[in-house]
Amino acid sequence: MNQRVYNFSAGPSALPESVLMEASKDMLNYKGSGMSVMEMSHRSKVFEEIIQEAESLFRDLLGIHDRYKVLFLQGGASTQFSMIPMNLMTKTGKADYVDTGSWASKAIKEAKRYGNVNVLASSKDKTYSYIPELDPASFTKDADYFHITVNNTIYGTRFAPDLLPDTNGVPLVGDMSSNILSEVYDINKFGLIYAGAQKNMGPSGLTMVAIREDLVGQAMDLTPTMLNYKIHVDADSLYNTPPCYSIYIAMLIFRWLKNQGGVEAMEKTNKEKAALLYNYLDESSLFKATVEEKDRSLMNIPFVTGNDELDGAFVKESTAKGLVNLKGHRSVGGMRASIYNAMTMEGVETLVAFMKEFEAKNK
Amino acid sequence: MNQRVYNFSAGPSALPESVLMEASKDMLNYKGSGMSVMEMSHRSKVFEEIIQEAESLFRDLLGIHDRYKVLFLQGGASTQFSMIPMNLMTKTGKADYVDTGSWASKAIKEAKRYGNVNVLASSKDKTYSYIPELDPASFTKDADYFHITVNNTIYGTRFAPDLLPDTNGVPLVGDMSSNILSEVYDINKFGLIYAGAQKNMGPSGLTMVAIREDLVGQAMDLTPTMLNYKIHVDADSLYNTPPCYSIYIAMLIFRWLKNQGGVEAMEKTNKEKAALLYNYLDESSLFKATVEEKDRSLMNIPFVTGNDELDGAFVKESTAKGLVNLKGHRSVGGMRASIYNAMTMEGVETLVAFMKEFEAKNK
Ligand SMILES: Cc1ncc(COP(=O)(O)O)c(C=O)c1O
Ligand SMILES: Cc1ncc(COP(=O)(O)O)c(C=O)c1O
Ligand SMILES: [Mg+2]
Ligand SMILES: [Mg+2]
Ligand SMILES: [Mg+2]
Ligand SMILES: [Mg+2]
Structure with missing residues (x-):
């Protein structure tokens, strides 16, 4: 095949052609630096500009308030399934989850290993073909957080922006892996959002997290250092070597998104x-x-x-x-x-x- | 600057120009697939061929025996600092470490959170400018493993291939982040080796691990699923979305290495x-x-x-x-x-x- 296909893959998935063209052109020599972005020290000035632009565009595009920290992490959304309970399920040890599909189920299974999980509702009865009604009276009042999978990649359902649950002060945590940046959500309704980059933001290997400041710094004792949000917050995502090239492509995609009108x-x-x-x-x-x-x-x-x-x-x-x-x-x-x-x-x-x-x- | 520089960065670091040229050329359409490697489903046949070739070249180049599993992971060598104790320090809960630099110290600090660490020797007294002598009589006989940083990136020291400690049956664990594939080590002397890709193997965001089969499957109960070697062994590194593009570049580098004579x-x-x-x-x-x-x-x-x-x-x-x-x-x-x-x-x-x-x- 000599031409590009229409790629309907669920992830990793199609990227804007103009972004790929720019990355290809700059592969051997990024903007006169004499090297590829793949070859740059993550502590170099030229890479710092890339990650800073990526963060500022991401904040802008999503309208993220200053009281949130934005993190560039590794490990995929799957690692967030553990990081979330290990970092947040530490006051009452309780969390509410909604079971809207395989990814939600995996998140639930992992959280149960670290605390008390209340599964409020499930749509498993009909192969997850709908978002179940939620009864606010069933919500755990003192839960440490309330988790939803905002868009269910496999089943094709979503919590529409105006149908997010009102958690009455309990931090809402959202897996936005498959619909981040695709329609307007008020991110400030969430305590934490996370998304693997490989659908709307670039290549796999990068996970974006936005976390409200007050939720940082209460991890369980046994949390691996690399799974502690505070470590990455304190180091501006440069505690260790981040996935530099994926961050670069994400930056180009954020620029492209901005040029499309946001x-x-x-x-x-x-x-x-x-x-x-x-x-x-x-x-x-x-x-x-x-x-x-x-x-x-x-x-x-x-x-x-x-x-x-x-x-x-x-x-x-x-x-x-x-x-x-x-x-x-x-x-x-x-x-x-x-x-x-x-x-x-x-x-x-x-x-x-x-x-x-x-x-x-x-x- | 219109030409490429000589890049002496400690990592991420210089990559072979021919590899970058090939990646650039195939950026929009990999081998007639009609898409970039960044856009491929990790479950697709075309990507499977890439990861399989990467594994087989890596095994060949390092002479890795069949009784080892090779893993393509995320999280950097820093995540291995936790994964190793969480997965291996589970029989007697003891491990020996040698303190040969900052990375060794970080590995030690993390392991201490999960068990009894015996630091056998340190070269901190002289800014880590040498590898300390080890007294076999001091080794913990029933340690679960024995950890060394094979090459110390910051200080420029290494355990030469003929000076690896003889651990008398205790599994030797080696951080080879900064010297993997650079000179011949008998990998089969180790129970586990690990290395971030961003020095000798490609872009950051990929961590290679080779682990002897008998060391898989004994993780601590609280080990996050994504930090359990067994999960990745059982799924051939496709439990979740791996860092596909970094794996592709690593594959190209392994090919290049083979062409250079191994x-x-x-x-x-x-x-x-x-x-x-x-x-x-x-x-x-x-x-x-x-x-x-x-x-x-x-x-x-x-x-x-x-x-x-x-x-x-x-x-x-x-x-x-x-x-x-x-x-x-x-x-x-x-x-x-x-x-x-x-x-x-x-x-x-x-x-x-x-x-x-x-x-x-x-x-
Ligand atoms: C909604 C959702 N959550 C989590 C994941 C898992 O992501 P990862 O493979 O990056 O761990 C996926 C992957 O497709 C997903 O679609
Ligand atoms: C010997 C050694 N170990 C571990 C690390 C940490 O690697 P990472 O940044 O991938 O976590 C490095 C990074 O330079 C290193 O040189
Ligand atoms: Mg019809
Ligand atoms: Mg789903
Ligand atoms: Mg001299
Ligand atoms: Mg060192």
Whole structure:
């Protein structure tokens, strides 16, 4: 294949072409430094400028208040599943969680190893195809925090920005791995947000965390030094060698996002992209969306024909046309189109056009 | 600056130019996949081939026996400082450590949080400028492991391959962050080795571990899932999203190393490079090496003039000539030339020529 494909991968996933072009051009000699960003000391002035610009753009784009610390970490969102209880579950030792999918379940399983976890609700009964109603009366009043997976990558559901639970002062913790920077959330409603970079922010190997200052510094005694937020807060994410190149690419992506008009503009485009696909799914008699309308993700859109053979044929034929990674997660089956910020409207249009063609052929 | 500099950074550090050129060329479309390696699902066939080739080259280059597992992890060598005690200090709860520098000290400090650490010897009395003699009679017979920092990046000392301690069956654990793949060690003498990639293996954000099978699976109860070797062993380093792009660059570097003739050939060149610099330091009346001859690192070579002003002038003038990152670590002062595998003989020759010039001018 001589040209780039439309990549619907759930993560790592498509990145803006202009960012890749710039990274390629500067690979051997970044801005006259005489070296690649991969070769730079993390303590050098030139790298410091990169990480500082990345932080300031990230803060700007998300509207993060000064009372939050922004961290550039390693270990993926999976490491946050442990860091969160080890650092925060230390006053009453209790936390509330909502079970909205595999990632939420993994977070719950890990937290249970460190304290008392109250699972308020689950949508497992219907393969996590909706966000369960929450009864505020069931919330643990003195919980150390309240955890939600804001966007459920595998199942294609999300807590919409206006449907975040009101935790009545308990710090809300959000896994935003698969929808950070895709639509406007009031980040200041959270005590902590975290996200692996490999969907909307760059290559894997970088995890972004924003944590409210008052939540820093109360880790359990046995917390490994590298899993203690305070260590990284005190060292401005340079306690040890950070994932420098991933931070550089994230910085370029934040710049690109800003040039696109920021998160508000992204939200507008993302809603158009998602609407194009959902509208077709709802009107199609071959394909259907698996998620209840009010809980639909803008980023991950699972769909099925209801016929395994047809699903298989669809994945095969779409791949041949350069529409790749559309196979659904084994737990849902069918197909899934992940349409993160870097997926263009043209990509979604091409997908929908192909789906129509496929439907006509398979009437 | 329009051309590449000679980069003597201690890490992240210089990479082979041919590797950077290939990465740059394939940035937008890796081998006809239609996407960047940064955009690939870690579960895709094309990425699987990359990680498998990386593992098989790493095993080949180091001569790692089948009874070892090779892991691609995140978190840097610093995370290993916790993972090692949490996973291995679980039978008698005792471990021996040798204090040969700041990194060794950090490893010791972290291990003390999890068990009984016996510090057998320290070279702190002389700013870690030598490797202390070890008295086998002092070794803890039933220690769970015995930890050394094989190469001390800051101070420029190393345990030479023929001077590894004989631990009499206690698993030897080696931090090889700054000398892995630089000269031939019998890796099968170790129970576990670990190394951040950012010196001899690629960009930061990737940590390589080789662990003998029998040491896997005994982690402490409170070990975070992501810090449990067994989790990564069972999942072939794909438990969660690994640092894919760093793994790709490491694979390219392993290929390059193989083309150079492997570790034996590297050792030969590295010894020539180091000899050129050490010989000059020993004959110079202006500059001197800070480390005792038998313990000298081939990778990190600190040197001083004994005059802070001259040191400052040297760093400034060398930088202007495109010989960069020669400033020594604050704890040693003076200068340090890190000459990892990717530093060419030409680079060292240029450095020595400049030093001679500087000496002539400052007689
Ligand atoms: C919502 C969510 N949380 C957590 C994870 C795990 O992330 P990582 O692989 O970086 O550990 C993922 C990965 O896809 C995810 O989608
Ligand atoms: C010998 C040694 N050990 C450990 C480290 C820490 O590595 P990291 O920054 O990847 O945590 C370093 C970093 O330079 C090192 O040189
Ligand atoms: Mg999910
Ligand atoms: Mg339909
Ligand atoms: Mg050291
Ligand atoms: Mg001398």
